[in-house]
Amino acid sequence: MTTLARAHHRVVLLGGGYVTLHAYAALMRRAGRAVRRGDVQVVVISTDDAHSYHGFTGEVLAGLLPYDRTRTPLTEAMPHAHVVIGRALSIDAERRVVRYEQSDEPGLRILDYDELVVGTGGREPAAAVPGLSEHGFTLRAPGDIAVLAERVRQAATHRGPRRHTVIVAGGGLAGVEMAAAVADLGGARVRVELVHSGAHLLPELHESQPRLARRAAQELKRLGVRVRLGVRLASVTADHAYLSDGTHLPASTVIATIGQRPVQVPGLDEHRDPRGRLVTRPDLSVVDHVWAAGDAACVVHPRSGGPVPANALWAIKGGDHLGANLARSLRGRRTKPFGYRGLGQAASFGFGRSISELYGIPFTGWVAWVLRVTFFLRFMPSRRKAVQVVGDFARVARHGRMPGGAAPSAPALADVVESASVRTA
């Protein structure tokens, strides 16, 4: 058994992403006094010691924001939680225990819980494309974004005769935004090709917001991004991307935004959908005393009846809701069904250039950019970092981007390069 002293109630949160942070905040709003008194103990088990704020990935890649603005230490974001850096290995919902290992001390540990939240998120299915794990970027592992930003920055300032070619696979919001950001920073020294298996870019907008989808295509054209539709990334080597139509492209860097699969912590297997997501009940519990939301879960949209999209907004709202229900459950009260209906979506194409859809209304240009940034700042887990981001944008507005883009801070980059090389070793 674990050495953690047992409080009257123990809430265990798996993962350090949006679901966990918002479940924690909702729990603190309703049961903060009990947590501070020590009657309720909150334990977070996460493989990563910081929360990654993915919303500003495009700005980091485009050299508008330093990488460390997107990283908030979990101990800062959840000051009243006991944070364990480690991996959850299995869940036993009958005995109400989680098995896990700590990063700094090998060996299996067991922790019992009264309430458990599964917020382990998702990963790109890198194994589905041979060579992608070894030679490509999927932007979800800690440090991937900083290493990639530094690589593009170096390519953009390189003086040699050869152009750097970046292949972005996936034509959804993330892929379109990544391609634009790399082209924006890379300029004439970097050629960007966007490969998408569908017949149209932005399937999430093509039908409902054709004007926004067209505007996105125009922005990519303006930035010099070449788009290839109806073709998949088939395999990756150190210097080429092979496509499903039999052609191949020279590629110094391959970025994959090809959808995601849930991170599955074994246990609860009879409660998963065919994609491996935990299927939730209307109040976001999976079984009694186990809750899930975000990319690891299949949450039913209250209006459409289908699964909610796998993005940060739904992870945030799911985390909020299950945190409130969990607090009700600790007090023996009735839980409430999840009723959130959505807000919109957005993508950025550089400073002052965005597309946004808010409650079905389309916006472009500066208005869209301001809407998107306001929304993202509102949901940043650290007020301190949000203020820094405002300062960064004010500097960009006054002086423009630093030549070659804003480099990540030196210690942060040294750390992430080390962690990336450990990952690929």
Ligand SMILES: Cc1cc2nc3c(=O)[nH]c(=O)nc-3n(C[C@H](O)[C@H](O)[C@H](O)COP(=O)(O)OP(=O)(O)OC[C@H]3O[C@@H](n4cnc5c(N)ncnc54)[C@H](O)[C@@H]3O)c2cc1C
């Ligand atoms: C590059 C990129 C850009 C994106 N841009 C946007 C955007 O602009 N707008 C938007 O809405 N969405 C965006 N998304 C999607 C959004 O980030 C995800 O939908 C969101 O992070 C899901 O939240 P989550 O809490 O479910 O999981 P995550 O935020 O991914 O958190 C999962 C956590 O679980 C931890 N973990 C994993 N396995 C274990 C384990 N076994 N044990 C313990 N801990 C574990 C991880 O370390 C991590 O801390 C983007 C995603 C990426 C990758």
